[in-house]
Amino acid sequence: xxxxxxxxxxxFLLPTLAAFLIGFVVPFFxxxxxxxxxYGTVENATFVGFANYVRVFTAxxxxxxxxxxxxxFTLVSVVLINVIAFAVALGLTRGIRGxxxxxxxxxxxxxxxxxxxGYIWKxxxxxGVLIPLFGKDLSYSTAYGFWGLVLVVAWxxxxxxxxxxxxxxxxxxxxxxxxxxxxxxxxxxxxxSVTLPxxxxxxxxxxxxxxxxxxxxxxxxxxxxxxxxxxxxxxxAMCIRNTYGTTPKSHGTxxxxxxxxxxxxxxxxxxxxxxxxxxxxxx
Amino acid sequence: MNKKNYWLTGLFSIVCAIYLFPLAVLVINSFKDKQAITGRxxxxxxxxxxxxxxxxxxxxxxxxxxxxxxxxxxxTVLSVLLILLCTSMCAWFIERVGGRFxxxxxxxxxxxxxxxxxxxxxxxPYVADRLGLTAPWSIPLVYxxxxxxxxxxxxxxxxxxxxxxxxxxxxxxxxxxxxxxFRVVLPIMxxxxxxxxxxxxxxxxxDYLLPTLVLDKTKGYYTIPMAIQSAMTDSYGSVDYGAFxxxxxxxxxxxxxxxxxxxxxxxKGVISGAVKG
Numbered sequence: 001x002x003x004x005x006x007x008x009x010x011x012f013l014l015p016t017l018a019a020f021l022i023g024f025v026v027p028f029f030x031x032x033x034x035x036x037x038x039y040g041t042v043e044n045a046t047f048v049g050f051a052n053y054v055r056v057f058t059a060x061x062x063x064x065x066x067x068x069x070x071x072x073f074t075l076v077s078v079v080l081i082n083v084i085a086f087a088v089a090l091g092l093t094r095g096i097r098g099x100x101x102x103x104x105x106x107x108x109x110x111x112x113x114x115x116x117x118g119y120i121w122k123x124x125x126x127x128g129v130l131i132p133l134f135g136k137d138l139s140y141s142t143a144y145g146f147w148g149l150v151l152v153v154a155w156x157x158x159x160x161x162x163x164x165x166x167x168x169x170x171x172x173x174x175x176x177x178x179x180x181x182x183x184x185x186x187x188x189x190x191x192x193s194v195t196l197p198x199x200x201x202x203x204x205x206x207x208x209x210x211x212x213x214x215x216x217x218x219x220x221x222x223x224x225x226x227x228x229x230x231x232x233x234x235x236x237a238m239c240i241r242n243t244y245g246t247t248p249k250s251h252g253t254x255x256x257x258x259x260x261x262x263x264x265x266x267x268x269x270x271x272x273x274x275x276x277x278x279x280x281x282x283x
Numbered sequence: 284m285n286k287k288n289y290w291l292t293g294l295f296s297i298v299c300a301i302y303l304f305p306l307a308v309l310v311i312n313s314f315k316d317k318q319a320i321t322g323r324x325x326x327x328x329x330x331x332x333x334x335x336x337x338x339x340x341x342x343x344x345x346x347x348x349x350x351x352x353x354x355x356x357x358x359t360v361l362s363v364l365l366i367l368l369c370t371s372m373c374a375w376f377i378e379r380v381g382g383r384f385x386x387x388x389x390x391x392x393x394x395x396x397x398x399x400x401x402x403x404x405x406x407x408p409y410v411a412d413r414l415g416l417t418a419p420w421s422i423p424l425v426y427x428x429x430x431x432x433x434x435x436x437x438x439x440x441x442x443x444x445x446x447x448x449x450x451x452x453x454x455x456x457x458x459x460x461x462x463x464x465f466r467v468v469l470p471i472m473x474x475x476x477x478x479x480x481x482x483x484x485x486x487x488x489x490d491y492l493l494p495t496l497v498l499d500k501t502k503g504y505y506t507i508p509m510a511i512q513s514a515m516t517d518s519y520g521s522v523d524y525g526a527f528x529x530x531x532x533x534x535x536x537x538x539x540x541x542x543x544x545x546x547x548x549x550x551k552g553v554i555s556g557a558v559k560g
Binding site for chain 2: 004006019025026088092096098102104112115119124128163164167236240241255258259261265
């Protein structure tokens with residue numbers, strides 16, 4: 001079968017491979033090359049070595065500012081989303097009335113796209129809360145924008161993580177919880193010593209999902225704050241886009257930023273891979 | 284059911300109400316006069332501020348809404364169909380043929396899952412433009428390329444669990460690889476097809492940056508997220524909030540309908556995508 005199938009390569013493999021070259025491989029390598037170039041268009045690029053990277057790390061303070069802002073935002077949102085999602089999942093695995101309905105509602109915001117979601121919340125935060133109470137809108141201060149973004153992302157992602165936690169919690173054997181109770185463990189002790197270790201895989205998945213989602217956030221950022229005031233709520237993905245085209249040298253700088261951004265995301269993914277591998281060994 | 288559980292139901296009902304509140308506010312305001320929105324966003328419409336469907340009419344005509352929803356629909360449906368067909372065939376081939384070449388391609392696909400769009404956001408539009416892939420009916424090729432990683436990964440994972448003997452029996456009975464795939468492998472993989480379709484549809488329907496950079500806007504190719512964004516930014520401060528609210532409602536509506544119809548599959552698809560991705 002192996003040999004017969006091999007001859008069918010043009011039908012089975014070629015379409016995806018060709019599209020993959022166009023949509024990923026070629027742009028990826030041109031991008032990598034251009035990060036070492038000064039260029040206006042792709043055709044007239046001149047090789048300048050590490051000059052773009054030097055600029056990213058030294059001259060461009062916006063990149064580091066955005067990095068710090070993104071890191072802080074990621075930290076806050078990862079903790080908030082996971083704690084709330086886990087608590088909700090605990091409540092929804094006790095067989096209470098209306099469980100299915102609650103689950104459906106909590107998951108729903110996930111399906112709404114970041115742009116639409118961002119504008120819905122912008123209207124509510126601005127005209128429902130900030131302007132009537134303080135006479136200012138989201139673009140007035142960095143703190144408003146920061147917490148606005150946290151709120152939007154939490155509203156969107158709690159349901160998703162809740163679903164994963166629920167499926168994790170449902171796989172904890174009933175007998176183990178019963179055994180712990182018979183041995184005299186209280187609610188908190190059972191949770192900490194029996195349930196939590198058993199749902200560790202779900203916790204790892206959710207932590208990394210929220211981590212990469214927050215780190216790569218763009219649409220919500222664009223709709224809700226658009227970096228205002230004065231690029232102080234600009235996260236990394238938006239910083240890369242806004243850098244491109246500002247000065248003659250900015251094309252290369254933005255591409256170099258993108259490479260650094262990619263490396264950071266890749267490191268997060270590698271850490272995830274390692275931690276899942278370790279867990280598999282233990283089991 | 285004990286007392287404590289009733290208390291929990293009550294608590295969740297309140298949280299649920301808070302969760303639905305933004306959407307309720309949105310719908311209510313879409314029927315209010317535009318001056319009444321910015322002033323009192325939480326107020327119900329009164330006799331003076333209720334405008335019926337006027338906001339909807341203004342919204343739809345101002346950005347050519349039906350055209351945008353059509354483009355969004357074409358892009359999403361074509362892309363998802365293309366991705367399902369091509370990547371499942373590709374995954375089966377990679378897994379069954381094996382060898383060094385296939386393994387390398389597989390690793391390249393897995394690698395692409397890690398790469399954020401920003402890495403190719405300046406070069407992908409260039410490549411797509413050179414190849415003329417800037418229309419709603421040709422952009423699916425770009426989506427197939429950039430989205431292949433996750434799909435191939437999910438399909439290969441499933442192919443591994445299909446016993447080889449079934450396919451071999453079909454081959455001995457005289458099936459070509461093509462008919463073996465369509466008659467034997469494809470029906471077995473149905474659950475994975477649904478999961479992949481849902482994950483990709485959610486991504487492509489809501490995607491903003493890729494179509495903005497790739498589609499030829501001079502020809503009026505705006506998807507829904509692009510149209511919403513331009514309705515907000517192209518009006519420089521004098522946004523018609525009534526029409527804008529109506530547009531947001533119309534943008535959310537298809538997604539909610541989709542969710543209500545396929546809720547069970549959607550949640551299952553998300554779980555399998557999350558666990559593997």
